[in-house]
Amino acid sequence: MSMLEEVYIAGMPHLSYQGLSENWLLKECGHRHWLALAELNNQSLPDFHDVSGNKAYAAFTAVKITSKSLNKIEENQSFSMRSEVTRVGAARYYGEHSVLSRSFNAAQISMLSTFVYRREHGNNQSITRANFVNEPKEFNGDREELNDWITFAKAARSNNWVEHLGIQRYYSGEKKSITFNPSPYSDFNGAYFLYFANFQNFIDKAEWEWFARDSLWALDQRELYFYGNINVGDPLIVTLGSVLESKNELKHWCEVFNQHNVKIADVFTNKRKA
The missing domain is CATH 3.10.129.10 (Hotdog Thioesterase)
Structure with a gap:
């Protein structure tokens, strides 16, 4: 250790x-x-x-x-x-x-x-x-x-889950999607991969577009599961899979896809009113 x-x-x-x-x-x-x-x-x-x-x-x-x-x-x-x-x-x-x-x-x-x-x-x-x-x-x-944890990571990758962190996989509300064009100057790392830490950044940017309010949200919990990467010049598509929003709480699950509609990450987020 x-x-x-x-x-x-x-x-x-x-x-x-x-x-x-x-x-x-x-x-x-x-x-x-x-x-x-x-x-x-x-x-x-x-x-x-x-x-x-x-x-x-x-x-x-x-x-x-x-x-x-x-x-x-x-x-x-x-x-x-x-x-x-x-x-x-x-x-x-x-x-x-x-x-x-x-x-x-x-x-x-x-x-x-x-x-x-x-x-x-x-x-x-x-x-x-x-x-x-x-x-x-x-x-x-x-x-x-x-x-x-490893077992759930495998379940998330295969879409074999129903509820996680209070978030339901099956959601009847409006589906939202946003496309980003990651920059080689700030979003990729020295090993030429889209940096794992910047997946969080794209999720927060999508959240701000979808759920911006007069008050801000503070993080309680976030889980990120990674399955792949993209090349410089490729778009990144973030899709809202499910959301649970109340006055004091925001929970959502986002899927991240490459330009071939192959999922490269799942992100589960729980926030509270700041």
Whole structure:
């Protein structure tokens, strides 16, 4: 297991209009996860190749954010992040990141990753799982809870679910859809993938288009499940699968598709009135 703890002072890069930026937080957790993978594999810097010599990168398959207090972190406020990452399969890793500030727990982020490579150079739609021969390390967490999460991730991918986080899959209301054109300058990462953290950004942009109100929503919980990626120049289509909206609560499920109408992500979001 790799463990890392660091203290931050909240400044403009860390903050959004509503406290600690969820987008920054996902990027930072992804970075810490990546560095932990190097440490677990005795590398000074991350540089992975599978058994066939293919350049491999860690791709997140599922990310879960639970928060009641991101919006309570203010400018110049100190906060810490504690990270633990463990190998739970030959190429699968599980990370837990806790954000603490003053006397409260601001957020808990759980992450599942696996290693992938491109079968075709430069084609993000050719990514497939990389082959590693590592034996899994001892996992000291709740194995049953982890297995339940992995099971739901598979169910989400195959559309084999009915209700999740209070959100119903079958919805008779108005379906909404919005198309984005991700920018290579801000939405893709240094490995030339559409950055996993920016899926959250597109969901929030879609939500703002669909449900903008006089008051803002604060995050309670979000789960993201990833199945694929796109290339630079490809559109990204976000479709509202289901929504439950009341005066004080907003819950929705969004599906993310590529230009060939292939689903590449599911995102479940629970928010409360700020």
